[in-house]
Amino acid sequence: MVAPLLIAGAMALAKEFLPGMVKHIAGDKAGEVAQSVVDVAQSVTGTSSPDDALVAMQADPSLVIDYKKHMASVQAELDKAYLVDRQNARDRDVKLKQAGYHNYRADIMLTLAFVCVVALVYFLWEARLDMPDQVFAALNMALGMLLKMIGDAFQFEFGSSRGSKEKDMIGRQ
Known part of the structure; x- marks a missing residue:
């Protein structure tokens, strides 16, 4: 098929x-x-x-x-x-920090995502009356995507919930 x-x-x-x-x-x-x-x-x-x-x-x-x-x-x-896979990424991050390295790439990516969110919100607010609905919808979807990226970064760094911790424990077994 x-x-x-x-x-x-x-x-x-x-x-x-x-x-x-x-x-x-x-x-x-x-x-x-x-x-x-x-x-x-x-x-x-x-x-x-x-x-x-x-x-x-x-x-x-x-x-x-x-x-x-x-x-x-x-x-x-x-x-x-x-x-x-997610645990391996977290372990990699911990090992880099233990070796004295700082993950600048992650900091730059998160900062750029945040700057893009602020810029998009400003642009959407200022130009909301002058743009076609389709353009507004596309930019709104891009904003949602960027917010999801920021949320994923927070989940990676801090964990997402009690359920996530339980899944991590299962994954380690």
């Missing part, structure tokens, strides 16, 4: 039945993850396409239960790999 069609089918299945898998389908291993999401759905439902599997599961809740059971281990492996 063509990769974009496969990913679209997997995304539809994940949105409906496995919301936790959406981030993995949109990640670096999108093709592999999408293939497993679709393969398991087709196997459980006995269908030959992601769309048919989606329709079959929408019609029969017992198929959804079977699907979630089969996908639980796949999702757990992907979550564990994600946590290990």
